[in-house]
Amino acid sequence: MHIHNLSQQNSVLNTFISEIRDVTIQKDQMRFRKNIERIGEVLGYELSKALHYKTSVITTPLSNCRMSVIDNDIVLCSILRAGIPLHNGLLNYFDMAENAFISAYRHHSDSSDDFEIIVEYLACPDLENKTLILADPMLATGRSMVTAFEALKPFGTPKDIHLVSTIGAQEGVDYVEKYFDKHTHLWIAAIDETLNEKGYIVPGLGDAGDLSFGDKLQH
Ligand code: URA
Numbered sequence: 001m002h003i004h005n006l007s008q009q010n011s012v013l014n015t016f017i018s019e020i021r022d023v024t025i026q027k028d029q030m031r032f033r034k035n036i037e038r039i040g041e042v043l044g045y046e047l048s049k050a051l052h053y054k055t056s057v058i059t060t061p062l063s064n065c066r067m068s069v070i071d072n073d074i075v076l077c078s079i080l081r082a083g084i085p086l087h088n089g090l091l092n093y094f095d096m097a098e099n100a101f102i103s104a105y106r107h108h109s110d111s112s113d114d115f116e117i118i119v120e121y122l123a124c125p126d127l128e129n130k131t132l133i134l135a136d137p138m139l140a141t142g143r144s145m146v147t148a149f150e151a152l153k154p155f156g157t158p159k160d161i162h163l164v165s166t167i168g169a170q171e172g173v174d175y176v177e178k179y180f181d182k183h184t185h186l187w188i189a190a191i192d193e194t195l196n197e198k199g200y201i202v203p204g205l206g207d208a209g210d211l212s213f214g215d216k217l218q219h
Contacts, residue, residue: 001177006046007190013042017166017190021205032211033085036137039166040089043187047162048093050185051131070096072131075158077124079104079136079148082209086137086166094133100124102151104144106199108218113197117147128156137208139168139188140201142175149180161185166208167192169201 006013016035019025026032054071057064077100078087091097102122106115132152136145145163161184163176168191176186194202210216 001180001182002050002185003173003177004046004185004187005191006043006188011042013039013189016042020166020211021203026205026211029212029214036085036166036208036212037089037092039189040086040135040164041092043164043166043189044090044093047133047164047185047187050162070094072160073129074098074131074133075100075125075127076133077102077135077148077152079134079144080121081213082137082207083135085212086135086164090133090135090164097133098125098130100127100152100155102148104148113199115199117143119147119151122151124152124155126156127152127158129159130156131160131162132158133162133164135164137166138201138204139163139165139172139176140195140199141169142172142179145172145176146179162187164188166190167201167204169193169195169204171195172201 016038020032020035052071053068055066056069058067074094074097076090076094076097080101080103100123103120104117107118108115134149163186165188168188170191170193173191192201192204196202
């Protein structure tokens with residue numbers, strides 16, 4: 001797998017990541033969502049460098065010019081609900097993309113920290129020969145990403161796969177690297193050391209869904 005860990009370079013992306021991690025700044029829900037959206041835009045811009053391009057002749061008011069434009073049929077799939085701001089950021093740049101949504105949540109069957117990933121909702125166009133961008137803001141264990149991809153299989157075989165995430169744990173990165181083929185790209189804004197016993201990324205940022213949209217009751 002091609003792993004692009006963008007925090008290895010200094011850029012404004014690290015400011016956005018710092019703000020979503022910061023226990024004070026992250027309390028501002030609108031700023032939190034906006035920062036995730038901005039991270040989606042930066043990751044989308046970097047990802048765009050790995051897409052296919054064709055030459056298109058553009059007519060300006062003065063003349064014609066040849067431009068290189070994206071030649072991929074993109075399907076942008078996000079995992080609900082935390083994925084919505086990241087999806088919006090990616091869609092700001094890939095506004096021509098088709099869209100897919102999948103719900104995945106952690107179900108704890110007893111009081112232990114163990115959980116299974118439940119998929120309840122899936123809306124997806126044809127994926128055959130398309131470029132799939134699969135976005136999950138927090139790549140913790142990697143199981144949501146893999147479960148989502150398994151659920152997408154009946155919709156066709158994509159030509160290329162790009163995984164997008166804001167913060168991952170090394171364990172989750174290793175898990176998806178083992179599962180996806182070597183041509184898959186992972187675009188990620190930061191990779192943290194570890195997971196705690198509840199499967200949260202440490203240092204991470206907490207619960208991205210709750211920080212974006214407020215607390216929820218467990219069921
Ligand atoms: N989901 C989150 O929102 N945060 C984590 O740390 C892990 C999964």
